[in-house]
Amino acid sequence: xxxxxxxxxxxxxxxxxxxxxxxxxFSYLSIFGSVPxxxxxxxxxxxxxxxxxxxxxxxxxxxxxxxxxLLQTLGVSSIVxxxxxxxxxxxxxxxxxxxxxxxxxxxxxxxxxGASIFAAIQLMLGVETPVSLLVVREVLVKGLLAxxxxxxxxxxxxxxxxxxxxxxxxARRAISPLRSRLRRRRRGxxxxxxxxGRVTGAVPSRRVRGGLA
Amino acid sequence: MYRKQVRRRRAVLAGLIVVCLVxxxxxxxxxxxxxxxxxxxxxxxxxSPVEEGASRALKPARDLVxxxxxxxxxxxxxxxxxxxxxxxxxxxxxxxxxxxxxEQLRKMLDLDQADAALGSYxxxxxxxxxxxxxxxxxxxxxxxxxxxxxxxxxxVITGDGLVGRISEATRGSAQVALITDHRSAVSASVLPKGxxxxxxxxxxxxxxxxxxxxxxxxxxxxxxxxxxxGWSDGRISSAYPYGIxxxxxxxxxxxxxxxxxxxxxxxxxxxxxxxxxxxxTGGPARPGVPG
Numbered sequence: 001x002x003x004x005x006x007x008x009x010x011x012x013x014x015x016x017x018x019x020x021x022x023x024x025x026f027s028y029l030s031i032f033g034s035v036p037x038x039x040x041x042x043x044x045x046x047x048x049x050x051x052x053x054x055x056x057x058x059x060x061x062x063x064x065x066x067x068x069x070l071l072q073t074l075g076v077s078s079i080v081x082x083x084x085x086x087x088x089x090x091x092x093x094x095x096x097x098x099x100x101x102x103x104x105x106x107x108x109x110x111x112x113x114g115a116s117i118f119a120a121i122q123l124m125l126g127v128e129t130p131v132s133l134l135v136v137r138e139v140l141v142k143g144l145l146a147x148x149x150x151x152x153x154x155x156x157x158x159x160x161x162x163x164x165x166x167x168x169x170x171a172r173r174a175i176s177p178l179r180s181r182l183r184r185r186r187r188g189x190x191x192x193x194x195x196x197g198r199v200t201g202a203v204p205s206r207r208v209r210g211g212l213a
Numbered sequence: 214m215y216r217k218q219v220r221r222r223r224a225v226l227a228g229l230i231v232v233c234l235v236x237x238x239x240x241x242x243x244x245x246x247x248x249x250x251x252x253x254x255x256x257x258x259x260x261s262p263v264e265e266g267a268s269r270a271l272k273p274a275r276d277l278v279x280x281x282x283x284x285x286x287x288x289x290x291x292x293x294x295x296x297x298x299x300x301x302x303x304x305x306x307x308x309x310x311x312x313x314x315x316e317q318l319r320k321m322l323d324l325d326q327a328d329a330a331l332g333s334y335x336x337x338x339x340x341x342x343x344x345x346x347x348x349x350x351x352x353x354x355x356x357x358x359x360x361x362x363x364x365x366x367x368x369v370i371t372g373d374g375l376v377g378r379i380s381e382a383t384r385g386s387a388q389v390a391l392i393t394d395h396r397s398a399v400s401a402s403v404l405p406k407g408x409x410x411x412x413x414x415x416x417x418x419x420x421x422x423x424x425x426x427x428x429x430x431x432x433x434x435x436x437x438x439x440x441x442x443g444w445s446d447g448r449i450s451s452a453y454p455y456g457i458x459x460x461x462x463x464x465x466x467x468x469x470x471x472x473x474x475x476x477x478x479x480x481x482x483x484x485x486x487x488x489x490x491x492x493x494t495g496g497p498a499r500p501g502v503p504g
Contacts, residue, residue, distance in 0.1 A: 016263075023354070024267040027344035028275050030485065033419075035346045053222050060229045064236075068256040069264065070345050070352060071381045071388045074249060075237030082229055115347075122349040125241060127395045127416060135417035138348055 001050035007164040011046065011058060014160065018042040019065045033134060034141035037111050039066060041149045043081045044107045045157040047088030048097070049165060055085030073125070080118050084110045104150040111146035115139040245365070245381070254383045257354075261342065261386040265356050268342040272488075279486075300436075311405075331454060334493040337361050341488055342386065348417050351394035355490055358385045362494045366452045366502050368441075369490050374458040374481035375399065375441060376490055387492070391484050392459070393419045400442040400451045401459055403433055409442050412459055412478070419485055422460055424476035433465045433476055449501035454493065 001007070022038045029036060039062055047055025063078030087110055097103065116139060123131075158165070239249050339355030357363050359382050367379045369389045377397065380390035392399055392414065399412040401424065408431040410424045427433060439462070443455025460478040467474050 020260075020263055020267045021271075022346055023343035024264055025271045025275060027346040029278055037346060039346070053225050056226055056229055060233065063233075065260075068253050069260055069343060070350065070354065071253060071257055072345070072350050072352070073237065074240035074253060075233045075235075078236070079230065079233040082226075082233065086226060118347060118349060121237075122395075127349075129395045129397075129413045130415045130423065132415045132417035132421075135348065138417055 001054055001161070001164045002166060003054075003164065007161065010160060010164075011054075014042060014046070014157070015058060015062050015065060019062060019069055022066070023069050031145060032137070032141045034138045034145060036145040036149055037115070037142050038149065039077075039081065040084055040111045040114050041107050041146050041153055042157070043085040044088040044110050044146075044150070045103070045154050047085040048092045048103055048106070048154070049158060049161055050089065051093055052086050052089030055087075055089035056082050057085075059083070059085030076118065076121055076125075079121070080114045083117060084114045087113075103154045104147045107150035107154075108143040108147035112139055112143040115142050250381075254381065258383040258385060261354070261356070261383070264354065264386075265340075265342045268340070331456065331493060331496075334454065334496040335362065337363055337492045337494050339363075339387070339490055339492060341490060344485070348419070349395065351391040351397075351414070351419065351485075352380065353389050353391065353485075353490075355387050355389060355492075356385065357492065358383050358387045360384050363387050363492050364494065366499075368453045368457060368493045370457055370493065371482045371487045371490060373483065374460065375453065376482050376484055376487065378452055379492060389490065392422065392480065393484055399453060399459065400444055401439045402442045403427075403462070404438045404440060407431070407433055407437060409444070410476070412439065420479060421463075422478045422480055424462070424478055425473060427474045427476055429467050429472065429474055431474070433462060433474065435462050435465060437462045439478060445500060447500060450499040452499065452502050454496060454499075 018039050026036045026038045043055065043059040043062055046058040050058070059081030060078045063076075063081040064074065066072070066077045066081075067074045088106060091106060119135060119139070236249070239247075240253075243249055337357050339357035339361075341353050342356045343354035345352045355369075363379055363382050365379050365382055369376045369378055375392060377389045377391040377394065379387050380396075381388040390397055392412065395414060395416050397414060400409060401412045402409050403424075408427050410427040412422050412424055415421055415423055424433075424439065439459040441453040441455060441457040441459060442451060443453055444451050458481050460480040462476060463479050464477040465474060466476075
């Protein structure tokens with residue numbers, strides 16, 4: 001992902017919007033005793049689009065915002081979302097996303113993992129009351145809801161962050177080499193990097209094709 | 214180049230994990246008045262107007278989703294309510310005779326009726342502006358805070374019964390720890406003259422509460438009502454005033470090998486569905502309760 005200040009601003013808006021929507025809307029929806037985990041899905045999307053480092057940083061920040069909004073123990077949500085974002089990013093760096101089902105499946109799997117890590121941390125911090133087996137159902141339903149949420153959300157996020165995506169930029173250049181050459185000549189650089197932007201995250205070995213966009 | 218990237222990635226990841234663990238340790242061990250909690254409350258105070266605005270704006274969408282769910286549930290609920298109404302008719306007749314008896318006894322004992330009926334508390338109504346998305350923190354945020362007289366440990370109710378207590382308060386908002394939160398424990402009395410115990414939640418099942426510390430010899434029946442015990446021994450007291458309805462006993466079982474009974478109850482209040490909550494502020498002093 002090419003991180004410029006504009007892209008940073010877009011990501012910041014996405015993070016704030018996701019936190020507010022989670023707390024004010026999605027947390028009210030109880031589906032089979034579970035609540036859709038929008039913040040988890042957003043972090044997985046950012047990881048898939050931006051790579052491991054961006055996924056981890058976004059997860060960390062979003063976790064801090066969530067814990068501050070809800071006055072919860074600081075650091076718990078951050079560590080969970082950080083892990084989810086990083087793992088999504090590592091997947092993107094190591095494998096080709098050839099099927100449109102891959103992002104939703106990954107979101108479901110990582111949401112289940114995140115909810116399990118969250119539960120483990122809570123149990124380590126100390127829960128004195130009995131824990132119902134329904135917790136397992138809650139975690140599984142959360143995974144299912146994450147799958148469904150990711151189907152429309154990933155293309156949307158990809159669209160919002162398109163100017164920063166290395167793969168999409170290369171694709172655009174391939175489509176219009178003349179326009180690209182003209183733009184480079186106008187800038188007087190000739191390089192692939194923008195003036196203010198810098199390339200971050202590992203570029204995948206194989207080009208990400210298709211996706212859901 | 215690639216090695217440098219890998220090293221940088223690992224460094225960022227390790228740094229973030231360390232920061233998370235430091236924050237977690239400090240936040241968990243620090244007192245409510247500590248610097249980290251103060252910063253957290255500051256951030257929450259800044260973001261609470263955004264949260265409140267979003268909550269108001271998104272209410273029609275939430276209502277629409279709720280409408281679908283409620284319509285689906287209404288059919289089964291109708292049958293159950295008819296059966297319950299039949300049972301309640303008999304209970305009302307018993308209760309009416311008990312009310313007359315109660316008034317006579319109160320006069321004889323010269324009890325302050327207003328105090329007993331929570332009349333000495335000021336009720337501050339707040340709108341729910343945010344909810345925790347996880348079952349491990351059963352909390353909600355409301356749009357009233359210390360500027361409206363709300364203090365930490367004030368009891369929070371709806372028209373149906375007890376919901377929880379204030380666990381954190383900023384100037385314009387407050388966090389309510391619901392009775393389904395794993396940190397919650399409410400001392401309760403079984404009516405009409407049953408034993409006292411502690412109501413605690415079962416994590417993961419918000420529709421079911423447990424009444425603990427009821428001896429096997431005590432008799433508790435299905436359908437009995439629980440209210441807050443509101444005890445005080447002069448030095449320490451319960452955070453909740455006496456007489457707030459909590460729920461109804463749904464199952465009472467005596468275990469052969471266990472000292473205490475296993476009593477389940479269903480809360481009266483719609484704990485996770487309420488849009489407005491009332492905070493009981495002021496009232497008589499409760500020794501030993503910080504706030």
